[in-house]
Amino acid sequence: ETGVTQSPTHLIKTRGQQVTLRCSSQSGHNTVSWYQQALGQGPQFIFQYYREEENGRGNFPPRFSGLQFPNYSSELNVNALELDDSALYLCASSLWGASIDNEQFFGPGTRLTVL
Amino acid sequence: AQSVTQLDSHVSVSEGTPVLLRCNYSSSYSPSLFWYVQHPNKGLQLLLKYTSAATLVKGINGFEAEFKKSETSFHLTKPSAHMSDAAEYFCVVSGGYGGSQGNLIFGKGTKLSVKP
Numbered sequence: 001e002t003g004v005t006q007s008p009t010h011l012i013k014t015r016g017q018q019v020t021l022r023c024s025s026q027s028g029h030n031t032v033s034w035y036q037q038a039l040g041q042g043p044q045f046i047f048q049y050y051r052e053e054e055n056g057r058g059n060f061p062p063r064f065s066g067l068q069f070p071n072y073s074s075e076l077n078v079n080a081l082e083l084d085d086s087a088l089y090l091c092a093s094s095l096w097g098a099s100i101d102n103e104q105f106f107g108p109g110t111r112l113t114v115l
Numbered sequence: 116a117q118s119v120t121q122l123d124s125h126v127s128v129s130e131g132t133p134v135l136l137r138c139n140y141s142s143s144y145s146p147s148l149f150w151y152v153q154h155p156n157k158g159l160q161l162l163l164k165y166t167s168a169a170t171l172v173k174g175i176n177g178f179e180a181e182f183k184k185s186e187t188s189f190h191l192t193k194p195s196a197h198m199s200d201a202a203e204y205f206c207v208v209s210g211g212y213g214g215s216q217g218n219l220i221f222g223k224g225t226k227l228s229v230k231p
Binding site: 002004033035040041042043044045048056058090092103104105106107108109 | 149151157158159160161164205218219220221222223224
Protein backbone atom coordinates (compact mmCIF):
# COMPACT_ATOMS: atom_id res chain seq x y z
CA GLU A 1 0.00 0.00 0.00
CA THR A 2 1.30 3.43 -0.98
CA GLY A 3 -0.78 5.63 1.34
CA VAL A 4 -2.42 7.35 -1.63
CA THR A 5 -6.20 7.14 -1.46
CA GLN A 6 -8.82 7.92 -4.09
CA SER A 7 -12.57 8.33 -4.01
CA PRO A 8 -14.94 7.14 -5.17
CA THR A 9 -13.89 3.65 -6.21
CA HIS A 10 -16.44 3.43 -9.00
CA LEU A 11 -18.64 6.00 -10.69
CA ILE A 12 -21.26 5.87 -13.42
CA LYS A 13 -22.24 9.04 -15.28
CA THR A 14 -24.09 9.87 -18.47
CA ARG A 15 -22.76 11.75 -21.45
CA GLY A 16 -22.68 15.51 -20.95
CA GLN A 17 -22.51 15.36 -17.16
CA GLN A 18 -19.69 16.63 -14.99
CA VAL A 19 -17.63 14.56 -12.53
CA THR A 20 -15.20 15.24 -9.68
CA LEU A 21 -12.64 12.68 -8.55
CA ARG A 22 -10.63 13.03 -5.35
CA CYS A 23 -7.16 12.06 -4.22
CA SER A 24 -5.29 12.23 -0.93
CA SER A 25 -1.52 12.23 -1.22
CA GLN A 26 0.89 10.08 0.70
CA SER A 27 2.01 11.80 3.89
CA GLY A 28 4.91 14.20 3.22
CA HIS A 29 4.29 14.46 -0.51
CA ASN A 30 3.58 17.83 -2.14
CA THR A 31 3.05 16.96 -5.79
CA VAL A 32 0.09 15.21 -7.38
CA SER A 33 -0.19 13.80 -10.90
CA TRP A 34 -3.27 12.42 -12.61
CA TYR A 35 -3.35 9.71 -15.26
CA GLN A 36 -6.07 8.21 -17.44
CA GLN A 37 -5.90 4.48 -18.19
CA ALA A 38 -8.26 3.33 -20.90
CA LEU A 39 -9.10 -0.36 -21.06
CA GLY A 40 -6.16 -2.39 -22.34
CA GLN A 41 -3.83 0.62 -22.46
CA GLY A 42 -1.06 2.08 -20.35
CA PRO A 43 -1.80 5.14 -18.23
CA GLN A 44 -1.58 8.52 -19.95
CA PHE A 45 -0.48 11.68 -18.16
CA ILE A 46 -3.24 14.28 -17.73
CA PHE A 47 -1.55 16.92 -15.58
CA GLN A 48 0.51 17.55 -12.47
CA TYR A 49 -0.03 19.95 -9.57
CA TYR A 50 2.64 21.47 -7.36
CA ARG A 51 2.12 24.31 -4.90
CA GLU A 52 -1.54 24.43 -5.90
CA GLU A 53 -0.72 25.25 -9.53
CA GLU A 54 -0.77 23.16 -12.67
CA ASN A 55 2.78 22.22 -13.51
CA GLY A 56 2.73 20.32 -16.76
CA ARG A 57 -0.11 18.94 -18.84
CA GLY A 58 -0.53 16.09 -21.27
CA ASN A 59 -2.60 16.02 -24.43
CA PHE A 60 -6.00 16.46 -22.80
CA PRO A 61 -8.61 19.15 -23.58
CA PRO A 62 -9.43 22.01 -21.19
CA ARG A 63 -12.60 20.27 -19.98
CA PHE A 64 -10.17 18.24 -17.86
CA SER A 65 -9.21 20.50 -14.97
CA GLY A 66 -7.85 20.09 -11.49
CA LEU A 67 -7.21 21.58 -8.12
CA GLN A 68 -4.65 21.05 -5.42
CA PHE A 69 -5.44 22.12 -1.88
CA PRO A 70 -3.10 23.43 0.87
CA ASN A 71 -3.04 19.97 2.43
CA TYR A 72 -1.81 18.65 -0.96
CA SER A 73 -4.96 16.67 -1.67
CA SER A 74 -6.30 17.06 -5.18
CA GLU A 75 -9.38 16.93 -7.39
CA LEU A 76 -9.79 16.05 -11.03
CA ASN A 77 -12.82 17.59 -12.72
CA VAL A 78 -14.14 16.55 -16.09
CA ASN A 79 -16.89 18.58 -17.78
CA ALA A 80 -19.15 17.58 -20.65
CA LEU A 81 -18.37 13.89 -20.28
CA GLU A 82 -17.93 11.85 -23.44
CA LEU A 83 -18.16 8.10 -23.89
CA ASP A 84 -14.38 7.93 -24.46
CA ASP A 85 -13.80 9.35 -20.98
CA SER A 86 -14.68 5.92 -19.59
CA ALA A 87 -11.44 4.77 -17.97
CA LEU A 88 -9.54 4.14 -14.76
CA TYR A 89 -8.28 7.44 -13.36
CA LEU A 90 -5.11 7.16 -11.33
CA CYS A 91 -3.66 9.65 -8.93
CA ALA A 92 0.03 9.60 -8.03
CA SER A 93 1.85 11.58 -5.38
CA SER A 94 5.51 12.48 -5.07
CA LEU A 95 7.86 14.85 -3.30
CA TRP A 96 9.17 17.61 -5.50
CA GLY A 97 12.96 17.63 -5.63
CA ALA A 98 13.35 14.54 -3.44
CA SER A 99 15.11 12.57 -6.13
CA ILE A 100 16.18 12.83 -9.71
CA ASP A 101 14.13 9.88 -10.79
CA ASN A 102 10.61 11.29 -10.49
CA GLU A 103 9.35 8.29 -8.50
CA GLN A 104 5.60 8.51 -8.07
CA PHE A 105 3.33 6.52 -5.78
CA PHE A 106 -0.04 5.50 -7.16
CA GLY A 107 -3.46 5.18 -5.62
CA PRO A 108 -5.88 2.35 -6.49
CA GLY A 109 -7.78 4.47 -8.99
CA THR A 110 -11.36 5.48 -9.72
CA ARG A 111 -13.21 3.53 -12.39
CA LEU A 112 -15.41 5.96 -14.37
CA THR A 113 -18.07 4.64 -16.73
CA VAL A 114 -19.83 7.07 -19.05
CA LEU A 115 -23.11 5.85 -20.55
CA ALA B 116 11.01 13.18 -26.67
CA GLN B 117 10.92 10.16 -24.42
CA SER B 118 9.07 6.95 -25.26
CA VAL B 119 9.02 3.27 -24.41
CA THR B 120 8.03 0.28 -26.50
CA GLN B 121 7.06 -3.00 -24.90
CA LEU B 122 7.77 -5.63 -27.48
CA ASP B 123 5.23 -8.23 -26.34
CA SER B 124 1.61 -7.60 -25.46
CA HIS B 125 1.24 -11.03 -23.88
CA VAL B 126 3.78 -13.47 -22.42
CA SER B 127 2.86 -16.90 -21.11
CA VAL B 128 5.21 -19.02 -18.99
CA SER B 129 4.96 -22.11 -16.83
CA GLU B 130 5.40 -21.84 -13.09
CA GLY B 131 9.06 -22.25 -12.16
CA THR B 132 10.42 -21.18 -15.55
CA PRO B 133 12.21 -17.87 -16.30
CA VAL B 134 10.36 -14.68 -17.16
CA LEU B 135 11.54 -12.15 -19.76
CA LEU B 136 9.52 -9.02 -20.50
CA ARG B 137 11.11 -6.81 -23.14
CA CYS B 138 11.24 -3.03 -23.26
CA ASN B 139 13.06 -0.60 -25.53
CA TYR B 140 13.27 3.10 -24.75
CA SER B 141 13.95 6.32 -26.57
CA SER B 142 15.29 9.34 -24.72
CA SER B 143 17.15 12.51 -25.61
CA TYR B 144 19.10 12.35 -22.36
CA SER B 145 20.07 9.82 -19.73
CA PRO B 146 16.69 8.44 -18.71
CA SER B 147 15.11 7.32 -15.49
CA LEU B 148 13.38 4.01 -16.17
CA PHE B 149 10.90 2.03 -14.14
CA TRP B 150 8.93 -1.17 -14.18
CA TYR B 151 5.48 -1.13 -12.58
CA VAL B 152 3.12 -4.06 -12.01
CA GLN B 153 -0.67 -3.89 -11.94
CA HIS B 154 -2.69 -6.76 -10.56
CA PRO B 155 -6.39 -6.93 -11.47
CA ASN B 156 -8.42 -4.27 -9.71
CA LYS B 157 -5.32 -3.02 -7.93
CA GLY B 158 -3.21 0.11 -8.28
CA LEU B 159 0.23 0.31 -9.81
CA GLN B 160 3.13 -0.99 -7.75
CA LEU B 161 6.75 -0.06 -8.40
CA LEU B 162 8.92 -3.13 -9.06
CA LEU B 163 12.23 -1.40 -9.65
CA LYS B 164 13.86 1.74 -11.00
CA TYR B 165 17.02 2.73 -12.85
CA THR B 166 18.53 6.14 -12.19
CA SER B 167 22.02 6.03 -13.77
CA ALA B 168 23.68 4.16 -10.93
CA ALA B 169 24.20 0.41 -11.36
CA THR B 170 23.05 -0.90 -14.71
CA LEU B 171 21.70 -4.10 -13.15
CA VAL B 172 18.78 -3.16 -10.96
CA LYS B 173 17.23 -5.49 -8.43
CA GLY B 174 13.62 -5.05 -7.45
CA ILE B 175 10.99 -6.63 -5.31
CA ASN B 176 9.73 -10.22 -5.55
CA GLY B 177 12.89 -11.47 -7.26
CA PHE B 178 12.62 -9.27 -10.36
CA GLU B 179 15.58 -7.51 -11.90
CA ALA B 180 16.26 -5.44 -15.00
CA GLU B 181 19.40 -4.51 -16.91
CA PHE B 182 19.90 -1.11 -18.50
CA LYS B 183 21.74 -1.46 -21.82
CA LYS B 184 22.47 1.90 -23.37
CA SER B 185 23.94 0.43 -26.56
CA GLU B 186 20.73 -1.49 -27.18
CA THR B 187 18.38 1.14 -25.64
CA SER B 188 16.78 -1.68 -23.70
CA PHE B 189 15.56 -2.24 -20.16
CA HIS B 190 14.27 -5.81 -20.08
CA LEU B 191 12.67 -7.25 -16.96
CA THR B 192 13.61 -10.76 -15.83
CA LYS B 193 12.90 -13.24 -13.07
CA PRO B 194 14.61 -16.62 -12.75
CA SER B 195 11.53 -18.56 -11.69
CA ALA B 196 7.91 -17.52 -12.22
CA HIS B 197 5.32 -17.88 -9.49
CA MET B 198 1.57 -18.03 -9.96
CA SER B 199 1.26 -14.72 -8.08
CA ASP B 200 3.35 -13.00 -10.77
CA ALA B 201 0.41 -13.13 -13.19
CA ALA B 202 -0.41 -9.46 -13.84
CA GLU B 203 0.08 -6.56 -16.25
CA TYR B 204 3.59 -5.09 -16.37
CA PHE B 205 4.43 -1.59 -17.56
CA CYS B 206 7.78 -0.22 -18.64
CA VAL B 207 7.96 3.50 -17.87
CA VAL B 208 10.32 6.36 -18.67
CA SER B 209 10.36 9.66 -16.85
CA GLY B 210 9.30 12.50 -19.10
CA GLY B 211 10.82 15.12 -16.87
CA TYR B 212 14.38 15.93 -15.99
CA GLY B 213 15.37 16.12 -12.39
CA GLY B 214 13.38 16.34 -9.20
CA SER B 215 9.78 15.28 -9.10
CA GLN B 216 8.73 17.28 -12.10
CA GLY B 217 7.35 15.96 -15.28
CA ASN B 218 5.21 13.09 -16.25
CA LEU B 219 5.75 9.36 -16.47
CA ILE B 220 5.44 7.87 -19.95
CA PHE B 221 4.05 4.34 -19.93
CA GLY B 222 4.36 1.56 -22.43
CA LYS B 223 1.23 -0.25 -23.54
CA GLY B 224 1.85 -3.06 -21.09
CA THR B 225 2.66 -6.75 -21.20
CA LYS B 226 0.22 -9.21 -19.73
CA LEU B 227 2.04 -12.05 -18.01
CA SER B 228 0.22 -15.35 -17.66
CA VAL B 229 1.64 -18.14 -15.49
CA LYS B 230 0.52 -21.70 -16.10
CA PRO B 231 0.59 -24.32 -13.32
